Amino acid sequence: MNTCPFELGPIRPVDEAESLLIRTTxxxxxxxxxxxxxxxxxxxxxRSLDEIRKDIEAAAKFHRGRTFRTCFLQDGDSFVMKTAELIEVLAFLKSHFPTLQRISSYGRAQTMIRKSPSEMQEICNAGLNKLYCGMESGSDAVLKQMHKGTTAADIIKSACMAKAAGMDISEFIILGLGGQELWQDHARETAQVLNQINPHYIRVLTIGVKPGSGLEEQVRTGKYHFQTEKNIIEEQRLLINTLDGITSNYANHHMVDLLMEARGQFPQDKPKLLAIMDRYLALPEKDRIHYTLGKRFGLYQKMDDVHNETYRQRAETAISSFLNSYPDQIEEACQQLRAQVV
Ligand code: SF4
Structure with a gap:
């Protein structure tokens, strides 16, 4: 039974787990x-201003006594709102939740570049001071194949404009998005775009081909070939190695990522991040398959977990049963398990 007296959208960024959620679109x-x-x-x-205002009032009543420091505006792109209306929503929100220090939203590059630098400044001054950008790739070839509807140049322009306005930027990258054909372009060109933006946060996710997606159709028709788990880590190594001159916080932070321990601050943690990739890539094949399947089955979180006797025993039972039944389907199984992670 839905007891929430205001409307909620289906998703929010991982980093906004503790945030107030208000739906603007x-x-x-x-x-x-x-x-x-x-x-x-x-x-x-x-959504109309009237609807959003009613929801903010309902949320203030519903959450009475709770202090929020952060708020995330759902759904996919609040910048599509008229600037004056978005600013009005932000003011109304702050008047009902005066402890808010950070208000964030997803923002599409194609929408943001239609705003002027002064509009972006006004929006930031009104309180929207963090942006989540689904950059996904810095390679125009990959962006085109994925029908992203944007280009590397527009991604750089929009992110730099938002940064200049004073917003914190978090860029999402999808590992494996270039498939077997474009993985090197994807890694190098994504890093080059990130080098130009120098976002505050870089958050990587790993591709899972979702049932019903256009990408599933590309796999079926042979236009896209997903990479092996090992190749995706080689790709991530190339991405990290090409990142240069930035001061971003970098993290594998979603359950769909294979190496959750790969988190750190650039530039000082770059060697540590590369060492994590190298550690995985240097594992003997049997150990690599063991960790990879254990992680995909949800039995491990990070490579060091294989030294925990309880975890290891559980993983060994599950993995040997899987390998006995499906010895040649390791990559297919991993890909399907990635696709199930929300
Ligand atoms: S990934 Fe593409 S389709 Fe999905 S929410 Fe972002 S812009 Fe929209």
């Missing part, structure tokens, strides 16, 4: 990316 104004099923079949709309 429904669905995504683009909704055509090949890998994404987040808002599939959900028509896009901008």
């Amino acid at each position: 429904r669905s995504c104004p683009w909704n055509r990316c090949e890998f994404c099923v987040n808002y599939k079949g959900m028509p896009f709309s901008i």
Whole structure:
């Protein structure tokens, strides 16, 4: 039974688990990316100021006594709102939740570049001071194949404009998005775009081909070939190694990532991050398969977990049973398990 007296969208960033959620738009104004099923079949709309104000009032009543420092505006792109209306929402929100220090939203590059630098400044001054950008790749070839509807140049322009306005930027990258054909371009060109933006945060996710997605159709028709787990870590190594001159916080932070321990601050932690990739890549094949399947089965979180006797015994039982039944389907199973992670 839904007891929440205000409307909520289906998703929020991992980093916003403790945040107040207020819905300004429904669905995504683009909704055509090949890998994404987040808002599939959900028509896009901008909620009216009246509806949003009522929801903020209901949320203030519902959460009475709770102190929020952060708020995330759902769904896919609040920048599609008229600047004056977005600013009005931010002011109303702050008047009802005066302890808010950070208000964040997803922002599409194509929408943000339609705002002027002074509008971005006004939005930031009104309180929207953190942006989550689904950059996914810095390679135009990958962006095109994934129907992302944007280019590396637009991603750089929008992110730099938001940064200049004073917003914190978190860029999401999807490991494995280039498939077997474009993985090197994907890694190098993504790093080069990130080098130009120098975002505050870089958050990587690993591709899982979702049922019903356009990418699933590309796999079926042979246009896209997913990489092995090992190759995706080689790709991540190339990405990290090409990152240069930045001061970003870098993290594998989603359950779908194989090496959750790969987190650190650039530039000082770059050698540590590379060492984590090298440690995985240097594992003997049997150990690499063991850790990879154990992680995909949800029995390990990080490589050191294989030394925990309880975890290891559980993983050995599950993995040997899997390998007895499906000895040649390790990569397919990993890909399917990645696709199930939300
Ligand atoms: S990835 Fe982002 S921009 Fe693309 S369809 Fe999904 S929500 Fe929209």
